[in-house]
Amino acid sequence: MSERSAPPPFVASEPAPGYKMSATPSDVNPSIPESQATVPVEPTAPRSVVVGEQPRPKLSMASALEPNNAVAPGGGGDRNAQRVPIMGDGLRTWSFGLLDCFADLPTCVMSLCCPCIAYARNRHRFEHLERHGTPLRQEVEVYNQDCLAHLILGVINAGWGLQAISRSEVRQRYGIRGDAFNDVLSSVFCLSCELVQEHREIELEELSFPRQQ
Numbered sequence: 001m002s003e004r005s006a007p008p009p010f011v012a013s014e015p016a017p018g019y020k021m022s023a024t025p026s027d028v029n030p031s032i033p034e035s036q037a038t039v040p041v042e043p044t045a046p047r048s049v050v051v052g053e054q055p056r057p058k059l060s061m062a063s064a065l066e067p068n069n070a071v072a073p074g075g076g077g078d079r080n081a082q083r084v085p086i087m088g089d090g091l092r093t094w095s096f097g098l099l100d101c102f103a104d105l106p107t108c109v110m111s112l113c114c115p116c117i118a119y120a121r122n123r124h125r126f127e128h129l130e131r132h133g134t135p136l137r138q139e140v141e142v143y144n145q146d147c148l149a150h151l152i153l154g155v156i157n158a159g160w161g162l163q164a165i166s167r168s169e170v171r172q173r174y175g176i177r178g179d180a181f182n183d184v185l186s187s188v189f190c191l192s193c194e195l196v197q198e199h200r201e202i203e204l205e206e207l208s209f210p211r212q213q
Contacts, residue, residue, distance in 0.1 A: 076133045078208035079174050091177040094197060095204055098186060101196035111195040116154060118195045120147035123166060125202050130173070135206035160187035163194060170198050174205075 080086075082095040101108045111118040123146045128136040146162075153159045164180070164187040171178050186194045 076129060077135070077205040079205055081204040081208050086175075087177065089177070091175050094176055094201060096197060096200050098190055098193050098197055100200075101193040104196055104200055107196050107199050108192065111192040111199075115159060115191055115195060116147045116150035117142050118192075118199065119150045119159070119163060119166070120144055122195065122198050122202060125206070126166070126170060126173075126198075129202070129205060135209050160184070160191060163187040163191065167194060167198060170201060174201060176201075 164183040
């Protein structure tokens with residue numbers, strides 16, 4: 001029996017002229033113009049991966065509104081020691097209500113009998129926090145220019161004007177919701193309670209600092 005010869009090796013040949021390797025939409029439907037038949041696709045660059053890179057956590061609305069605006073830029077203590085919830089606009093309410101003044105009876109009596117002294121103490125402590133970022137460790141000088149100004153205006157029943165300004169500044173420091181109209185109403189009709197409310201809000205920040213030995 002004669003030996004069967006091996007088949008010749010396969011050699012790829014060039015396609016014939018006019019032959020297309022793949023069909024396009026224009027081949028299937030001649031009514032489609034050649035310019036719209038194919039849509040070029042730009043190659044996308046491969047994403048570079050850095051070894052050891054950790055994915056960034058996504059911030060949710062709940063974490064963005066978490067009530068922990070403690071130490072603000074510029075120094076100071078905890079400006080929300082009671083962890084009052086922060087609203088969507090970034091503001092919160094007072095740590096204590098306006099009618100919670102009887103919870104601090106000594107300050108309430110002082111604000112009722114001598115509002116000029118209570119106002120002067122609040123201003124002195126607040127300005128020290130604003131300027132130095134630390135609480136006032138020494139005894140507050142009672143009879144200062146703030147006390148005198150409030151006393152003089154109080155004679156003509158206008159001490160509420162100073163308190164409305166002070167209340168607005170306290171609100172801005174602690175990110176408390178409110179407006180000038182409500183500041184005036186609180187200072188006119190709840191003069192003593194308003195002084196106690198400011199005193200307790202300032203005191204919360206002062207108590208957040210470590211005590212000196």
